[in-house]
Amino acid sequence: DVVLTQTPPTLSATIGQSVSISCRSSQSLLHSNGNTYLNWLLQRPGQPPQLLIYLVSRLESGVPNRFSGSGSGTDFTLKISGVEAEDLGVYYCVQSTHAPWTFGGGTKLELK
């Protein structure tokens, strides 16, 4: 199974600060069809996860453009350019290139 390792596990930020979260895969997430199926989710406290970014860098409809995704192969990054209070919660990467689909362990974003 593909193992996704997220770092850091916890991130403290002030409002307006820019932060990055890393997701490293145990094998390449490039599918034979040319797509890389790496998504980012945010789970706010007491809420279900919501999709932020899919296919590495495509912003889901309605998601603010302060969120951006990048990367290729085995190394991926989620960046938040100017944290807002509503961004607090746990961020997960998830891969759907190789069955079984797997989630990263999560990165908790909290206020400093």
Next chain:
Amino acid sequence: QIQLVQSGPELKKPGESVKISCKASGYTFTDYAMHWVKQAPGKGLKWMGWINTYTGKPTYADDFKGRFVFSLEASASTANLQISNLKNEDTATYFCARGFRLFDYWGQGVMVTVSS
């Protein structure tokens, strides 16, 4: 608008069974696969598997083979998860999520508590 509405919380004893539902609305149910995801208290997300809503064929992750059954009531745009012979470690919130590779819409989650 697109919604996945799940059934209510459950309190069960070890050895009992539970069936939870996920009712979809706002889109054509059979156009999108449905995943099931487990979240134990205070823990991360774990993919349980998915069901092809067009054919009804389920696929289970290795840790969820045997006691877990995914099913459909396609006429009611509903996906179901049944867990038999419940164990304490099945205590968790169970989410349904839409889309074969996407996870673009999620249900609100169902808390299942297993306790004697």
